[in-house]
Amino acid sequence: MSLDAQTLIWVLLLPVAALSGWMIGRRGAERRGGQRVSRLSSNYFRGLNFLLNEQPDKAIEVFLQIAEVDKDTVETHFALGNLFRRRGEVDRAIRIHQNLIERPRLSEEQRVQAVLELGEDFMRAGLLDRAEALFTDLGQFDQVAPKALRHLISIYQQERDWPKAIDHARRYEAATGETMGKLLAQFHCELAEAALGRKDRAAAVTHLRDAVEVDSHCARAGILEGRMALEEGDDGTAIRAFERVARHEVDYLPEVLQPLLDAWGRTGERVRARAFLADMVERSAGVSPMLALARLIQEDEGDAAAAGFLTRNLQRRPSVRGQNALIDLSLRRADEDPEETLRVVRQLSEQLVAGVAAYRCGHCGFGARAHHWQCPSCKRWGTVRPVHGAFGE
């Protein structure tokens, strides 16, 4: 069940809980009212039951009946509005929430909640300016301010209004104490890229500094700084920026590897490049640093040394791209007997195939080495079949 449905069920259970409290209070005092209560709560449970069985059409029918009988049941209208919005019937949700807001006897808390719901209807309907106006008003009510701010941040992201997105993310931080550093850094980087687009380098530098201030390991800011340095012909700064990106988050290494190799090539920092790549080979699960280092070894020490390096590393971490590099090296080496390379490649293929599931359940996706009549994971019968493709049957 989705979180949304769970919240909805809680909303629906509230009046039931309130009414049962009322019943206990009234027990023995007045019998006539009790009947109305039990009728109402049995209808609630019918509606709930439909919801739990994911039959929203029938649930709506029941809740509409309740709303008809008892016009004061605010929670029923909230539940209905929610149901309509979830089903994409935004117009009906908007009407329900607008009617709620206009009720004179609504508590302040309920009215604020209804305005929040209406704002969410407008978001769903794509009426961003109207949603923005409501959420801006709601920002002053502590009970819903964080939610309203979250919606506003999302609206400004859709509108690509980064200064406003930044402003509201900061207010969200202040309201909740929750840090928004990574998100804020992305917004500052968007501003930096926009500044670069209109050739305003000074503004771009300021925005990048802001990004690093809120997220000191921001990879995107590092990559942008490196690219800007390259455009200015400043290889030293570019190398430092790109190396920092990869050290902080090794998964971004492939994004900066080629410009990094080019910059090292121009500055002639061979030793530094090899030491850095050797460090990355240890840290990265990917094959790129291994292949790059193999090329440097080949240039410095020759084909045999590069082949030896690749063979050692591929045995630890077999990969098809690594295997291809090994075959290429062997093809280049006229002096070499290809038998040794073939033996290594054969062994690597064995390792690669051994790591892959030969069978897979067509229902749940469970992978297995051997055939099972009953899937060990979802317990269905006859769904486990051989895998086809590069590594399969």
Ligand SMILES: [Zn+2]
């Ligand atoms: Zn299964």
